[in-house]
Amino acid sequence: MTTQSGVFICAIGLGIIVTCYATIRPSTSLHLMEGEGFVIYLDVPKNFGAIKNCWFKFRGNDKERIDLNATEPIDTSRGEHILPYENDVCGIRVMGVTAASAAIWTLEMENYFGDYEQGSATIQILPFQKTKFDTRVQMEFGKGTIKCSKPDSAKHCKIVDLYYGETYRDCQLYTTIHPGSSFECYVYNWGRMEESYERIFVDTLNGTLPSTNATLNENNKAITISCDFQSTVYSCQAEKPDRKTELLIMDGVYNGYYSAAQTITTKSKCELEIPKPLKDSDSGLWRIMSYSTSGIPKGCLFYVGKSKSDIILSELSNMPQLTTVKVYKPEDGAKNVIEELSCNVPFEIHDCYLRDPNKTIYIPESIRFDSQRLYGKCAFYNMPIIQGIWLCGARGRDYDKEVVQNIEVITKSKYGETLTEVVKVKRGDAAELMCKSPFDEPISHCAFIDPNGGVFLVGTVNSIKSKGRIQYYGRGITKGDCGIKITDINRDDYGQWKCQFIIRSGNLKSSFTMELKELGRLRFKRKL
Numbered sequence: 001m002t003t004q005s006g007v008f009i010c011a012i013g014l015g016i017i018v019t020c021y022a023t024i025r026p027s028t029s030l031h032l033m034e035g036e037g038f039v040i041y042l043d044v045p046k047n048f049g050a051i052k053n054c055w056f057k058f059r060g061n062d063k064e065r066i067d068l069n070a071t072e073p074i075d076t077s078r079g080e081h082i083l084p085y086e087n088d089v090c091g092i093r094v095m096g097v098t099a100a101s102a103a104i105w106t107l108e109m110e111n112y113f114g115d116y117e118q119g120s121a122t123i124q125i126l127p128f129q130k131t132k133f134d135t136r137v138q139m140e141f142g143k144g145t146i147k148c149s150k151p152d153s154a155k156h157c158k159i160v161d162l163y164y165g166e167t168y169r170d171c172q173l174y175t176t177i178h179p180g181s182s183f184e185c186y187v188y189n190w191g192r193m194e195e196s197y198e199r200i201f202v203d204t205l206n207g208t209l210p211s212t213n214a215t216l217n218e219n220n221k222a223i224t225i226s227c228d229f230q231s232t233v234y235s236c237q238a239e240k241p242d243r244k245t246e247l248l249i250m251d252g253v254y255n256g257y258y259s260a261a262q263t264i265t266t267k268s269k270c271e272l273e274i275p276k277p278l279k280d281s282d283s284g285l286w287r288i289m290s291y292s293t294s295g296i297p298k299g300c301l302f303y304v305g306k307s308k309s310d311i312i313l314s315e316l317s318n319m320p321q322l323t324t325v326k327v328y329k330p331e332d333g334a335k336n337v338i339e340e341l342s343c344n345v346p347f348e349i350h351d352c353y354l355r356d357p358n359k360t361i362y363i364p365e366s367i368r369f370d371s372q373r374l375y376g377k378c379a380f381y382n383m384p385i386i387q388g389i390w391l392c393g394a395r396g397r398d399y400d401k402e403v404v405q406n407i408e409v410i411t412k413s414k415y416g417e418t419l420t421e422v423v424k425v426k427r428g429d430a431a432e433l434m435c436k437s438p439f440d441e442p443i444s445h446c447a448f449i450d451p452n453g454g455v456f457l458v459g460t461v462n463s464i465k466s467k468g469r470i471q472y473y474g475r476g477i478t479k480g481d482c483g484i485k486i487t488d489i490n491r492d493d494y495g496q497w498k499c500q501f502i503i504r505s506g507n508l509k510s511s512f513t514m515e516l517k518e519l520g521r522l523r524f525k526r527k528l
Helices: 306-319 366-375
Strands: 008-013 018-019 023-024 029-032 039-045 051-058 081-086 089-095 105-112 118-124 132-139 143-145 154-160 166-168 172-177 181-188 198-203 213-217 222-229 236-239 246-249 269-275 284-290 298-304 322-328 339-346 351-355 378-383 389-397 397-412 422-425 431-436 442-447 453-458 470-472 481-486 495-504 508-518
Touching: 023 118, 029 172, 039 081, 039 105, 051 089, 081 298, 089 105, 154 172, 154 442, 213 298, 213 366, 222 284, 222 298, 236 269, 236 378, 246 269, 269 284, 269 422, 284 306, 298 306, 298 366, 306 397, 339 389, 339 397, 351 378, 366 378, 422 431, 431 470, 431 508, 442 481, 453 470, 453 481
Parallel strands: 029 118, 132 198, 322 397, 422 508
Antiparallel strands: 008 018, 023 039, 039 089, 051 105, 081 089, 105 118, 143 172, 154 166, 154 181, 181 198, 213 222, 222 269, 236 246, 236 284, 284 298, 339 378, 351 389, 389 397, 431 481, 442 453, 442 495, 470 481, 495 508
């Protein structure tokens, strides 16, 4: 029976009253897609006892008893098929819901004491979604975003890039668009167990391969360099010969010295007027670049103030013999690739290659290369992490020799390292223990734990411990050093020390163990 407060009393006996609370499971509100099904059942404590009767009720209709051992479904006028949930649980399995199924569904149960319990769930029906279909989209060559036809009811998505054979768990993907690119989208919707399938075919627009046209005009007053782009331009930058300074080129801009001249970005044209007489800093190799939304930089080369051959030879003579690329060692679950390796030369590239330390040759991706070669860049993306010397070779029509550049790939653990695992020292002397972050990355906290569990916080972003028997040692935490200097070593100092520090950039905690051993102490056996 039920009290006036609404609390159900399961049973009364021997002067003990036990209360019971029924709960509708799995939820009081369910969202389902048309054509799917659902389950609901009543959850009561064990002391409610065995079930004698179970009923279900749709909206305000009369309740209908369901046999918990039935194997044949009850067919409703709305087209649903209803089976019992379990033979010892009051519940229903409903299949084939339609828009008419949206309502409050109620379950009621009775035990052999004549006690009742009930609960209700609101069923909401979502519009039916297509389960298998094709889509065609038009896109430019280069970088672009592929999107699944995602309904409001979408919960999760999965995109398969058939060109690369890679899978991404997302509803949209920013990737490289090739001729003949196609993708598969698998969408998981609320209220439906099975995924829907969409095949996306990409029709690449004609004339969208990135290309540029460079022109240089000279008169008594100025030299004007102009770069015409085939694709859309939003803004341009002019890179000066020092390779450090860039000028932003916008329509009609004049800074009192340089002028944007006849720049019209809506017509994909960028110009820069350089006044005469030329400054020394203005003589040399210029580049005009555009970084568009396609993700592929485009640009032009210009030889200003000197002959092309003189500028090329000057640039090559100042080219570094070795460039260094620092990457983390591959970790489980991490993206184990080098995002970009590239070489730059002072002429348009005809062809280029990359050779790894294992003597494997790589050829650049055609779409990027067709754009980047025009301003002297040869780039390779998502390369395997291999430590050692890589070679990048390039040739061009304006220079008859192959230019080879060395790229040294250095790998380190992202957690850092310890310089020495074992340090031997005499009593009374001093010892230094040192841990380091990878590539001198700044750290925010540096601490050591001695063999007896004592903690020494020797360095933070706010202070460095510079006094006492145990103090900070190293170049500074801003340069990635976490070290201590222990003076007047005693016997309690020998054993395992633990170094702990936090790398500031990723808030990454690192920990290393070092051994401090005694040196030069002789032990003699006592004569009997």
